[in-house]
Amino acid sequence: MSGLFISFEGIDGAGKSTHIESLAQALEATGRIVVRTREPGGTPLAERLRQILLNEPMDAMSEALIAFAARRNHVEHIIRPALQRHEVVLSDRFTDATFAYQGGGGGLDEDFLSILEQWVHLPLQPDITFWFDVSPEVAAERLKGARLPDKFESQPQEYFAKVRAAYAARMASDASRFVPIDAHQSPQGVWEQVQTALAKRGLLAA
Ligand SMILES: Nc1ncnc2c1ncn2[C@@H]1O[C@H](COP(=O)(O)OP(=O)(O)OP(=O)(O)O)[C@@H](O)[C@H]1O
Numbered sequence: 001m002s003g004l005f006i007s008f009e010g011i012d013g014a015g016k017s018t019h020i021e022s023l024a025q026a027l028e029a030t031g032r033i034v035v036r037t038r039e040p041g042g043t044p045l046a047e048r049l050r051q052i053l054l055n056e057p058m059d060a061m062s063e064a065l066i067a068f069a070a071r072r073n074h075v076e077h078i079i080r081p082a083l084q085r086h087e088v089v090l091s092d093r094f095t096d097a098t099f100a101y102q103g104g105g106g107g108l109d110e111d112f113l114s115i116l117e118q119w120v121h122l123p124l125q126p127d128i129t130f131w132f133d134v135s136p137e138v139a140a141e142r143l144k145g146a147r148l149p150d151k152f153e154s155q156p157q158e159y160f161a162k163v164r165a166a167y168a169a170r171m172a173s174d175a176s177r178f179v180p181i182d183a184h185q186s187p188q189g190v191w192e193q194v195q196t197a198l199a200k201r202g203l204l205a206a
């Protein structure tokens with residue numbers, strides 16, 4: 001059994017967190033050890049960087065540099081060691097989110113992000129990336145009143161349309177890694193899509 005790295009992507013309110021826990025439990029039931037983690041964050045240093053990134057105003061390049069500094073710490077201290085122990089890592093967001101938010105949403109040059117990606121963690125990439133695709137309208141409806149919005153969650157719907165388009169472009173550039181999920185469906189419908197994708201790869205019972 002080898003390590004398995006799965007990331008969950010999609011705009012705020014797409015349903016990532018809801019389904020990470022279901023998947024963690026299903027994988028644990030098969031006997032795997034599962035590490036649940038998130039970005040930005042996942043280590044004490046990266047969690048401190050998360051607070052700065054989500055709350056302090058700054059330009060998109062500064063955000064990307066902080067995101068990759070946090071990611072470096074997360075990869076070296078949590079993700080790589082867990083994979084070396086042949087565990088499963090479920091990460092709520094990873095590098096695709098920086099391409100989507102700072103690249104798509106913030107207009108930052110994708111070539112710059114590719115260079116950071118190269119230096120910080122390539123050739124390590126998630127084995128599977130679930131992209132929870134949902135319209136900004138539906139996502140906003142789900143988040144209404146759920147919690148106090150952070151800097152990104154307070155952005156207008158046009159911003160999330162750009163983030164969504166950047167996720168789509170990222171998927172087109174690495175189609176074999178991505179599993180698109182129609183996140184408009186009911187929680188049960190979304191879960192079935194996740195389960196089917198893993199069953200197809202022999203990672204869960206069909
Ligand atoms: N398929 C679904 N249909 C309806 N509501 C859903 C669905 N999935 C999740 N929700 C609800 O929508 C809200 C947002 O879901 P969740 O927190 O899982 O999204 P998220 O992608 O993790 O968002 P964020 O990026 O902001 O953390 C929650 O209140 C959740 O219960």
Ligand SMILES: [Mg+2]
Binds near residue numbers: 018
């Ligand atoms: Mg979440």
